Amino acid sequence: MHIGARLGLGVATLVVLGVGGLVGASEWVLRRSHAVPLTPIAVPHDAAALAEGSRLATLTGCKSCHGDGRGAVWTPVDWREGQVAPPPIARSAARYSDAELARLIRQGVTKEGRTLFIMPAWSMTYLADDDVGRIIAWIRSLKPAPDDVQASTWFGPVGRWKILTGKTRPSLVADPHGVAKRPADPGRYLTQVLCSECHALTEPRAHDGKPVPPLAPMAASYAPAEFRRLLHDGVGAGGRDVGFMGTIVKENLHALRPDEVEAVQRYLREMLPE
Incomplete structure (x- = not known):
């Protein structure tokens, strides 16, 4: 085999091994399970609480990130970085209990125990129990719609490298910082x-x-x-x-x-x- 062909084959092999290692290591991080216990949460059902939950969902970015609750694809989509697609809230929440939703919101951990990325649980963790309950009340009022955006989040090679190196911060918060009730002086x-x-x-x-x-x-x-x-x-x-x-x-x-x-x-x- 010509030396140039051998060099090309060697480089190609190294690239394949490097990409394989990147994917394997990042998948371990993405799929790793975290033992974060569930905490019961009281969810109100009155109209005032639902309205306040809707306002809180606006303030904290739930609506803007999730396409007013119907899902979204953030642009631009770049094969190197990946695609961020916050899911339609009603469809996603349907498989969660209230306690699992509270953990997802304040600690960034999915039903399966995996950490999210992108979702800012590191600031949402300060939400008080009563405000989390109000947000969940709003979530439970939503219904799936035919035009829900049901795309998936995926990470390209650069996005995966950022996850491995910590440049993209995991949403995981081991211990929530929220108090029971929103302070009178907020x-x-x-x-x-x-x-x-x-x-x-x-x-x-x-x-x-x-x-x-x-x-x-x-x-x-x-x-x-x-x-x-x-x-x-x-x-x-x-x-x-x-x-x-x-x-x-x-x-x-x-x-x-x-x-x-x-x-x-x-x-x-x-x-x-x-």
């Missing part, structure tokens, strides 16, 4: 549930390669009316474009009530380093 609570996925309190962060400002000094720099506009309309002080934050507000955070916005800003100002 500033800290809402900050943890809605903001901690991207922001730190006093230190800058990077999210998806982009700088993310610390919350406390940012909130302190806003007048109350400007802060309300930021969290209701997605517009920064002086009409400044706030980038991806504007999308999050328009899809999710616009559902905050004025008193909740005030409580969040009050808490963040208290957290400002002296």
